[in-house]
Amino acid sequence: MALQVMSVAVIILGVLVIASLTVLLALARQVGVLFERIAPMGALVTDSGPSIGESVPRMNLTTLDGRLVSVGAARDRSQLFFFLSPECPVCKRLLPILKSARTAEAGWLDVVLASDGERSVHERFVRERGLHDFPYVLSRDFGMTFRVGRLPFAVLIDGSGVVRAKGLVNNREHLESLFLAKEIGSPSIQHYLGKAPVE
Template identity: 55%
Template sequence: MTGFALASQIMLWIAVGVLGVLVMALARQVGVLHERIAPAGALTLHQKVSVGDKGPEMELTALDGARVRIGGRREGRSQLLFFLSPDCPICKTLMPVLRSAARAEAGWVDTVLASDGEDEAEHRRLVMKQELAGIPYVLSETLGRSLGVSKLPYAVLLDEQGRIASLGLINNREHLESLFEAKERGVASIQQFLAGA
C-alpha cells in the first residue's frame, strides 16, 4: 500500500468518526427538543365558565325528533357537547375524527352535536353528507351562550355529575382527545397536567 493510499484511508476513518459523533449529538438534541415540546391540548378562549362549574341542564329536540337531555347527573356516563356549523370548514374536516372518537369512547361518553343555526335543512344536509346519523344533533343558541361558545369548532365535556370536566377550541384529533385525557387525569387541561409534572 502506498503512502497516499494509507493517508487517504486514515483520513476516511477520521471523517467517519467525526460523522458518527455529529450524528450522536444531533440525536441527543432531537431527544431534548422532543421532551420540550409538550402536546397541545384544546385551547380555552374565555372564562365565562370554568372546569368544575355546573353545566347547563336542559332538554332539547334533536333534528331527528328525539328528545336529548343535556347535562344533569348521568350514572357512569359523561357527555361530550361538540359545537359546529355547516359553514365551518374546520368543523367539516373534523367530522371523521368526531365519528371515530364517538365510537371509541362510546363506553363512557354520550356525544351530542350542537349548533345555534336556524336553517334546519342546511343542518340536515350536513348530517347526511358527513354521515352523522346516530349522533344526536340539536339546534340551540341558548346552549352555546350558556357555555360561552364564541368560536368553532368547540367542545365541552360534562362529567357524570353534570359538571364541566374539560372544554376548549378543537382544531384536530389531539385537541379532542386532550379533553378525555384531562378528565381521566382529573385536571382542567393537559397544559395544567404537564405544568404540574
C-alpha cells in the same frame, strides 16, 4: 513503514469514531430539547363559559328529531358536546374523526352535536353528511352558556355534570386530548405539560 501507516490510519479512524459519537450525542440531546418545545398540544382551552371542574347549569334540550338531551343532570355516562356549523370547513373535515371517536369511546361517552340557526339548513346538513345517528341540538342559549365564539368547539362533561375538558378542536389530536385530559385528571394537556395555568 507499512506498519506505521496502518497505525496512523487506525488512530485517525479512532479519532473520527469518537468525534462522530460526540456529534451524535449532541444531536440526540438537541432532538430531545426540540421535542420538549413542540410537545403535542391539546385543544386550545378558552377561559370563558363554565370553567373546567365547574358544574354546568341544568338544561333540557330537544334534538332535531325530537329526542330529549339533558345537560348537567346526574347520569352514568359522560357527554361530549361538539359545536359545529354547516358552513365550517374544519367542522366538516372532523366529522369522520368524530364518528370514529364515538365508536372507540362508546363504553362511556355520548356524543352530541350542537349548533344554532335555521332548522332547515341543519336538517339538510344532517342528510348530506349522514349524521342521523348523532343527537343534534339547535340552541343559541346553549352555545351562549359556554361562550362559544369560534368553531369547532367541544366540551366534555362527566356523569355528575362537571366540565372535565373543553376547547377549540381542529384535528384528531385536539379531540383526543379532551379524553386524555379527563383520564389524567388535568384541566388540559397544556396544563399537564406545565405550559398553561389552570383557569
